[in-house]
Amino acid sequence: MKTLITLWLALFTSTVGVSASEAPVSEATQACLECHASLNPGIVAGWKKSRHARTTPAFAMKQPILERRISVDKPDETLSGHVVGCAECHTLNPDKHADTFDHNDHRVHVVVTPKDCATCHPVEEAQFEKNLMSKAHVNLMNNPLYVSAVDAINGIQVIEGMKTVLQPPDEETNADACLFCHGTVVQVKGQRTVESDFGEMTLPILKGWPNRGVGRVNPDQSMGACSACHTRHEFSIEMARKPYTCSECHKGPDVPAYPVYQVSKHGNGFYAMHNDWDFRAVPWKVGKDFTSPTCATCHVSLVVNDDGEIVSERTHQMADRIPWRLFGVIYAHAHPKSPNTSVIKNKSGLPLATELTGEPASEYLIDTAEQEVRLRRMKKSCLGCHSTGWTEGHFDRFENSIMTTNRMTLTATQLMIKAWDAGLAAGLVQKDSIFNEALEKKWMEQWLFYANATRLASAMAGADYGVFANGRYYMSKNIQEMLDWILFKSDLQKK
């Protein structure tokens, strides 16, 4: 295999046009490599396999526009003649980085941010800034209702008499739990001096670190992490295009997009056949480079047909082709206008895009015209491999699923409201968390797990995730169990 890979690398390199041995490495990067190649051999070897290590911005600019991975109009002159190495990224914008430190005569920072990447990839960064995901931290932690859910999940419960008292979670626990994907706030909290093979070093101590959450709040005040999907230090488009990347955060019962994909025909096509596909071709040719879509294909990638005509534009806004917000919310609703959803307030004053009884807070949401535009974009992807009849039928069924899952959530919510009203559980009226009691958690599962899974299964044709694997079966069972609990509890109180 090694021999074949070597052969392939040789071919690949010749295509790129600038071989690793020819492409000039900056002096600064050379200095980094001298120590870190032995300190962290995996980082350096990984980077050496990257396109960054093999090509220069100047060379990248010579590629035809559709094949280009760089989006800046004119690369910075100080950068354009060297490969993109350690120093090219880790010394950018030093004054903006609170994590900049003096390191062997260089001003280095630890956390490379979207603003750093924007030096060569400004279009992608601008798109990503409009992406809900780049605000994943603030969307969670600036929403007091969601924070009460975080507390109820991550906090420590201690027993006092026959009650539990909730102690708020410590920061490390939040960083290890919700913020692992949503992103931490990375801050410099001091310095430490370490003995190394190369003498004494003074290094910054970071709070909220390590983290690769997609909505990370960075030491340069930017939000987001490109490395959430474009994994360091190989930054392979192959990896970003494969569904495993998305699965890092979209696999659990709260957002089972990946498991749904796995049982879909699309997933089957990928798993069975992808060894014969080309995951590095830019642009990506439908049918030729791949015969079944991955997450990226439908949601973000630049896809062209055999004649090089664009089927779908590249986007890093992610919701460009998505009219509905399906998961992480009590009711599915039209997509929010702003990527920062913590600005939303419903008529009841809650930071939710719908009332507890489902009516949308429409002023914060895209209108049906914009929904139609986005749906048309998505359908154009579908038509790559499906007839119009197939496509229309699929989306009619999906919109029906949005309606029925919202209806089943309403039923569960009505039961929950009855319980709060009767004092069987303590809710907003009692100034208590609506997520901390057993019954409330069942209510939460109705939408966060079951309605959610059902909609994702419907959207992506994932069969059993809409029935027995956290789908309609569980929605129907959960309502019966909530009802049983309420009847037991109220009977007990009466007697």
Place this chain on the structure above:
Amino acid sequence: MKTLITLWLALFTSTVGVSASEAPVSEATQACLECHASLNPGIVAGWKKSRHARTTPAFAMKQPILERRISVDKPDETLSGHVVGCAECHTLNPDKHADTFDHNDHRVHVVVTPKDCATCHPVEEAQFEKNLMSKAHVNLMNNPLYVSAVDAINGIQVIEGMKTVLQPPDEETNADACLFCHGTVVQVKGQRTVESDFGEMTLPILKGWPNRGVGRVNPDQSMGACSACHTRHEFSIEMARKPYTCSECHKGPDVPAYPVYQVSKHGNGFYAMHNDWDFRAVPWKVGKDFTSPTCATCHVSLVVNDDGEIVSERTHQMADRIPWRLFGVIYAHAHPKSPNTSVIKNKSGLPLATELTGEPASEYLIDTAEQEVRLRRMKKSCLGCHSTGWTEGHFDRFENSIMTTNRMTLTATQLMIKAWDAGLAAGLVQKDSIFNEALEKKWMEQWLFYANATRLASAMAGADYGVFANGRYYMSKNIQEMLDWILFKSDLQKK
């Protein structure tokens, strides 16, 4: 990689003997391709990678019988000289197809059915007709007891007072849920006229579409869908042989065959080593083409040894090597005689192959002699890689698991019957569904999830699926929880 693949395609093509450029495409198919290559580039490109696009029936007939993918004695003369393209399938048997429509001077139908495929593959179609799976729609929807389960799962529950009322599910929901795998009824419900790049088109509107369920009821009145496993439009035997295909419908908690395979030694062998195997060889040589079985290997594939002697015959009946029916039923029992299980009635008059207390409705089931024949066939597969001692020991243990899981289901059923008898839950006597209440759903899980998972784990050596992953642990816990509920409820009623 592209270069290697091209190289490989060249080699592959030369093996086949008729290269894509040489193999003649019919005029009708050429006409399809002219528009659809740009309308649906993925379909066309996918098809171009298929064996259908590279070979003609006439050429296929020249292959040695064991290597042949075609089973007709003499291919239809009008078809035999061209590759199998769009028109060759989508214009077959036009008068039998209610979905036939006039399309640019051709009588085209949307849904290609087993009866169409039988034109070249009659042996496979005849086997498939005896396959339980080809009747998956009617086996579910013609069984009134199962329909009441479908209703209880997919219906909308609304609150009236302190009760829930069940509204029956709409057709789109059923199509998106159970019938996604079991198959819809596809019917023409009208016509629509669309504006296309090629002028105005009149197309049929289909109900129950899209669908690729294995037991689909088609517009030509046939049952089944070959494309459930032989995915359009590449129809790759590689894909059908890999376990991902089966996982589309056999992954959820109701039928976790694929998850069991994943943790089995067989699965480990496949995932770790299959890049070096040959999934396109026909016949399939054990040990040479693969060193660990996939689903297809043990259940359906034609497998030969190094000398070309047949280890297992190809079958599309699926249960040829299966003596027992393990899942989707209250108690495991001998396999049904007829693939249409909706004809079964037990002594109590219920459409079940056993009584609620487990006694089999033997007249509908294969006898022990036939079970023995099937078991011997399966064991012959095992002996390909295992000694007789290993094989015998495995099946002894498996039959013990059938007995113990049935026993644990009986215990749960006895509890359920006590609850019905005491009026704690409403069952058949009360003329109520036996699947709609919380306790009834727990009872359902005892067999549909836990006994089922345990048996599959035992059959396929899947370890934890027989213990903690929905296995014996959950059977034992579920009985205790059912008991608790019954005691709570009856205590409450007494007080």
Place this chain on the structure above:
Amino acid sequence: MKTLITLWLALFTSTVGVSASEAPVSEATQACLECHASLNPGIVAGWKKSRHARTTPAFAMKQPILERRISVDKPDETLSGHVVGCAECHTLNPDKHADTFDHNDHRVHVVVTPKDCATCHPVEEAQFEKNLMSKAHVNLMNNPLYVSAVDAINGIQVIEGMKTVLQPPDEETNADACLFCHGTVVQVKGQRTVESDFGEMTLPILKGWPNRGVGRVNPDQSMGACSACHTRHEFSIEMARKPYTCSECHKGPDVPAYPVYQVSKHGNGFYAMHNDWDFRAVPWKVGKDFTSPTCATCHVSLVVNDDGEIVSERTHQMADRIPWRLFGVIYAHAHPKSPNTSVIKNKSGLPLATELTGEPASEYLIDTAEQEVRLRRMKKSCLGCHSTGWTEGHFDRFENSIMTTNRMTLTATQLMIKAWDAGLAAGLVQKDSIFNEALEKKWMEQWLFYANATRLASAMAGADYGVFANGRYYMSKNIQEMLDWILFKSDLQKK
């Protein structure tokens, strides 16, 4: 593909230096192959692909020490000149094997054991003997408390009146359940005579067979099974290094190491990119042969950097780099000193490494100095690809998770103790199993499933397994449900 594989095999063979056709097969093995090639073609063909079939111990000894797969100082002369075939393993140490039988003039045994493998691999066998996993059978079955859990899970519950009575599990059920991974006791229970194509044969009948559990008790009195991870008969290091091998036993809710890996960045790197890696290189070069670790990389493999300097030593002790025992226990605690944990007794006299309230039985556990040594070894692996700041931050957070998950287990245990004390459930005081009632099973899930999953997610950066996928969400919900049950039950008893 076949052509490429053939090409590759040719290259591989020439590297090894002794081609399959040249390497001498012993007369005894030749005799085995003559019949078994047709009786069990898969075994023979699999073995032919193995390194065992292509090389001799004498040739192996000539390799540089870091590249050597053999660890004996001087191979046995009778073995060193032939490839390692059927007879070389299945006729070793015949007098020690109770399963030895006369077979065509050879004294053959069925079960090849670690003591047999030690003939050429003594270092690995000695390490494995110190590995907790080699004692997996006795650690479970010699611990009376754990046996009561096995009984409660695998036993048959029958209804008597409104109670359940537990019948102990039969041996076949245990073998099919817990002992599938933990290992059975394999014993000769008699002989059978079979008619074969080669005449009448007398073969031993084995109890507890088949089994490939890692802690199997063998007919030569040794403990363990190398084939648990080094799968027969290909024995490919590629397979052992890939995570699918570990997943056979580490995937369920009780020990979800593999699912955690799947959603980790490490897992993403493996799944997306590993087709380009070299899984057969010995030693294994970080960054060059792989760019993201598998289970083996961090826990057991010999890993070197680009200059051939050792990053991590090979070990088969498994816990060499693990300071903490995280799963299968009520509270995480320092790793046990002895691989045989059934010797442990806490102050209350229970065979547990902590009290029920969490205090460690320290005399049986490694001290903080040894924990520090092991942690340093693990961190050295991390530093291959991560900075010191990243690594330290990761482990600080992980140790915090140990603390918080233990705390949440304590809360659940305090509730459980209240229930036992109040007679709401029957526990040790009542001389009843502490694992057989519904509430007890909820308590068990708090640590065995949820605290466990959370810790594994924290240890391996597996995101949602620390939150919604059996993580902190379930810990928090479970306590509320336990509390509800206790309050319901005690209220009912009062009225």
